[in-house]
Amino acid sequence: MPLDRSDVEKIAHLARLAVSESELDAVAGDLSNILDLVEQMDSADTVGVTPMAHPLHMAQRLREDRVTETDQRERFQSIAPATENGLYLVPQVIE
Amino acid sequence: MVWETVIGLEIHAQLATRSKIFSGASTAFGAAPNTQACNVDLGMPGVLPVLNREAVRMAIRFSAAIDAELARRSVFARKNYFYPDLPKGYQISQLELPIVGPGEVQILLDDGETRAVGVTRAHLEEDAGKSLHEDFHGLTGVDLNRAGTPLLEIVSEPDMRSAREAVAYARKIHQIVQYIGICDGNMQEGSFRVDANVSVRHPGEELGTRAELKNINSFRFLERAINFEVERQIELLEAGGEVVQETRLYDADRDETRSMRSKEEANDYRYFPDPDLLPVELDEVFIAEVTADMPELPDARRSRFNQVYGLKPVDAATLTVSRPLADYFERVVEVSGDTRLAATWVMGELSGALNRDGLEITAASVTAEMLGGMLRRIADGTISGKLAKQVFEAMWQGGGSADEIIEARGLKQITNTGAIEKLVDEVIDANPRQVESFRQADEKKQAKMLGFFVGQVMKASRGKANPQQVNQLLRIKLV
Numbered sequence: 061m062p063l064d065r066s067d068v069e070k071i072a073h074l075a076r077l078a079v080s081e082s083e084l085d086a087v088a089g090d091l092s093n094i095l096d097l098v099e100q101m102d103s104a105d106t107v108g109v110t111p112m113a114h115p116l117h118m119a120q121r122l123r124e125d126r127v128t129e130t131d132q133r134e135r136f137q138s139i140a141p142a143t144e145n146g147l148y149l150v151p152q153v154i155e
Numbered sequence: 156m157v158w159e160t161v162i163g164l165e166i167h168a169q170l171a172t173r174s175k176i177f178s179g180a181s182t183a184f185g186a187a188p189n190t191q192a193c194n195v196d197l198g199m200p201g202v203l204p205v206l207n208r209e210a211v212r213m214a215i216r217f218s219a220a221i222d223a224e225l226a227r228r229s230v231f232a233r234k235n236y237f238y239p240d241l242p243k244g245y246q247i248s249q250l251e252l253p254i255v256g257p258g259e260v261q262i263l264l265d266d267g268e269t270r271a272v273g274v275t276r277a278h279l280e281e282d283a284g285k286s287l288h289e290d291f292h293g294l295t296g297v298d299l300n301r302a303g304t305p306l307l308e309i310v311s312e313p314d315m316r317s318a319r320e321a322v323a324y325a326r327k328i329h330q331i332v333q334y335i336g337i338c339d340g341n342m343q344e345g346s347f348r349v350d351a352n353v354s355v356r357h358p359g360e361e362l363g364t365r366a367e368l369k370n371i372n373s374f375r376f377l378e379r380a381i382n383f384e385v386e387r388q389i390e391l392l393e394a395g396g397e398v399v400q401e402t403r404l405y406d407a408d409r410d411e412t413r414s415m416r417s418k419e420e421a422n423d424y425r426y427f428p429d430p431d432l433l434p435v436e437l438d439e440v441f442i443a444e445v446t447a448d449m450p451e452l453p454d455a456r457r458s459r460f461n462q463v464y465g466l467k468p469v470d471a472a473t474l475t476v477s478r479p480l481a482d483y484f485e486r487v488v489e490v491s492g493d494t495r496l497a498a499t500w501v502m503g504e505l506s507g508a509l510n511r512d513g514l515e516i517t518a519a520s521v522t523a524e525m526l527g528g529m530l531r532r533i534a535d536g537t538i539s540g541k542l543a544k545q546v547f548e549a550m551w552q553g554g555g556s557a558d559e560i561i562e563a564r565g566l567k568q569i570t571n572t573g574a575i576e577k578l579v580d581e582v583i584d585a586n587p588r589q590v591e592s593f594r595q596a597d598e599k600k601q602a603k604m605l606g607f608f609v610g611q612v613m614k615a616s617r618g619k620a621n622p623q624q625v626n627q628l629l630r631i632k633l634v
Binding site: 074075078094113114116118119121122123124125126127128129131132133136137142143144146147148149150151152153 | 166172173174178180181187189190191193194197205206207208210211230235237238252286287288291293294295296297298299326344423426428430432433434435436454530
């Protein structure tokens with residue numbers, strides 16, 4: 061399943077990655093190769109195999125429902141570019 | 156042309172846990188901004204999510220309540236999108252293997268019929284933070300206290316055919332999650348959010364293109380938003396246009412829906428299993444333990460109220476709307492020993508007072524014990540039903556128990572025949588003209604005229620005379 065330049069542009073945009081015009085063809089080629097590899101795997105017989113969701117064969121451990129975190133806002137906000145009234149400030153997003 | 160409306164709902168119920176779904180930060184509502192957002196909620200490098208057992212228990216309870224297929228194995232996935240209130244760049248959710256599989260609920264329609272509405276699935280996920288767009292000199296403020304709060308997203312089948320049915324279904328889910336204690340149901344605070352997928356088609360045809368309605372924070376607005384949207388789509392189609400698949404925001408002030416953004420690109424979430432979380436496996440011992448103390452569910456309780464207490468179906472439904480109300484009613488019945496009086500007063504004076512003061516039943520200043528105690532005094536003839544309203548009001552204002560108020564205000568009913576007879580004689584003597592015309596009237600007219608005399612005697616007794624005795628004595632003495 062070969063990807064073309066516009067596929068790469070779209071994927072890059074969704075992932076917020078800057079892929080320059082000159083890189084597009086090379087990236088398209090690399091990604092297509094990966095998809096070819098996955099396609100090869102499609103030919104393997106997987107009837108009766110449970111799809112793997114995680115490489116470790118273990119189940120999720122559960123945590124007790126207890127509040128264990130204290131307020132560390134000052135520390136977190138000391139490394140934030142901009143804050144005001146306890147809020148993190150970011151460039152305006154309008155829906 | 157005949158159009159058929161097709162509606163499916165996505166409901167986000169905030170789970171009433173103490174801590175977040177993947178971190179130990181508090182979920183308490185109303186804290187100062189970002190004081191309950193820890194490093195996991197902020198998506199700091201190197202942190203790992205650990206799943207909250209209580210959130211899983213709550214999902215299991217919901218599954219049991221709607222008789223769904225509970226998945227013994229479910230998987231968390233990353234839903235990728237960029238927005239400032241989602242610091243990690245992805246929301247942890249469930250896609251292919253949700254914890255709750257197909258189930259159904261029964262809804263009561265306007266014509267009294269019940270109908271099943273399918274629940275496709277319900278999955279666990281984390282909530283995002285909140286963006287505040289005003290007042291920051293061209294910047295957006297972000298509060299991440301809500302980020303990581305556990306949600307159960309409950310997705311229905313497109314089974315509803317009108318706004319009324321959609322509201323009935325949403326109310327039913329709202330009722331169930333509160334009955335089983337997994338969500339406080341507060342729509343104003345956003346603990347229970349409803350999105351509606353709405354489309355129209357000609358009956359028998361394939362599903363039409365749907366619009367997703369958001370920003371609906373009451374059942375009333377849900378009905379209005381859907382009705383507006385249905386009208387809009389029909390007008391559009393009849394004029395030869397096409398419905399675009401998109402998200403639309405409901406604006407309650409203008410009672411309309413507005414396009415928010417095209418979903419085309421936003422929909423490309425590139426889900427994949429979250430490598431930070433292992434599959435959730437539920438064993439039968441855990442499931443049995445979680446479902447052992449399931450409360451009586453709303454439908455069962457309603458039919459019990461109907462059968463055991465002999466309440467009309469509509470009254471049984473009203474009294475089981477919420478678990479606290481149903482508990483209150485049953486306690487009043489227990490204390491007063493009179494089902495009919497209990498139903499009348501809980502649905503009448505009590506509900507009226509709660510509405511008037513904008514209070515929830517749990518905040519009622521008249522407890523079930525107090526109301527039951529007062530009803531006992533009506534049942535044993537100590538006070539009349541009319542004076543009881545005064546007593547109730549006094550209790551509501553904090554005047555003490557019914558017995559204390561009756562005693563302090565001298566509201567005890569006069570049942571002493573001699574005392575009532577004296578009042579009756581006084582009224583007859585004071586109204587010779589009315590007495591004369593009463594005696595000349597025919598029986599039918601007399602029955603009507605008797606009211607005047609009863610009224611006078613009651614007034615003279617300041618409402619305390621036993622009305623039955625007054626009636627009897629008047630009939631004897633007037634003839």
